Amino acid sequence: MDMSDAEFVTSYCEESFRALQAFVGEKTCTDSVLEIANAITEAFRSGHKLLVAGNGGSAADAQHIAGEFISRLFFDRAPLPAIALTTDTSVLTAVGNDYGYEKVFERQVLGLGVPGDVFLGISTSGKSPNVLTALAAARSRGLKTIGFTGKQGGPMSGLCDILLAVPSQKTAIIQQIHLTAAHMVCGIVEAKIFQRKAEI
Incomplete structure (x- = not known):
């Protein structure tokens, strides 16, 4: 028998809570x-910057993270230099067409990144080829490399x-905790x- 919608909501919230408890x-x-x-x-x-990239929901997370740094999170302050590499449709489609989708972030890192910058790659599986x-x-250019992923880590870890x-293997749960972690980082x-004192 299929669970009711209400049971699904309860079950999903319970799993989210367990995953967040495991993370903490x-x-x-x-x-x-x-x-x-x-x-x-x-x-x-x-004087350096943050570059962020990911696919699908993780692309939205990349944009969200960059937005928190450029705008503000917990208090009014000057903008901080962060760029999501997922937003320029001309660049994404040109590189995808000319070099292949695996190169859409690499070309931007090579064009925009300089030693001392930070690149944050987001992949729930740790296997996304373009990330x-x-x-x-980023490593070849002397950028600090950071990865957000799930329990397995995959080839990204190296x-x-x-x-x-994140101590979970479910994409949706991993993405939720990625955003929570990103808010803490920001x-x-x-x-x-x-x-300032870090506080909500």
């Missing part, structure tokens, strides 16, 4: 959030200086940069 309970997850925030803070303080090629390109691996970064 794993010291490696907390350590990763802090390391990522410190890396981005260091980049901003030295992997962008991570490799290309990241810092990896945040909150810490803006507090450090503007010398």
Whole structure:
């Protein structure tokens, strides 16, 4: 018998809660959030920028993250330099057409990234070819590489200086916690940069 809609809602919320509890309970997850925030803070303080990319829902997350840095999160302050590599349709379609979809982020990293910048690649499976090629390109250019992924990590783990691996194998749950982690990172970064206490 299929569960009712109400049962689905309850079940989904319970699973989300368990995954978030597991995330909070794993010291490696907390350590990763802090390391990522410190890396981005260091980049901003030295005049560098953050580049972010992902596919599908993770593309939306990349744009959301860049938006939090450029606009604001918890208080009014000056914008911070973050660019989502998922928004320029002319670049995405030109590179996709001329070089293939696997190159859509790599070409932007090579064109925009400089040593000292940070590249954040988001892939729930850790296997997205265009994110992997962008991570490799970022490393070749001297960018700090950060990955947001799921429990397995996949080949992405070998290309990241810092990896945040959500303890779940379900895409939707992983994406939820990615955004929660991104808000924590942004909150810490803006507090450090503007010398405020990190708080909601």
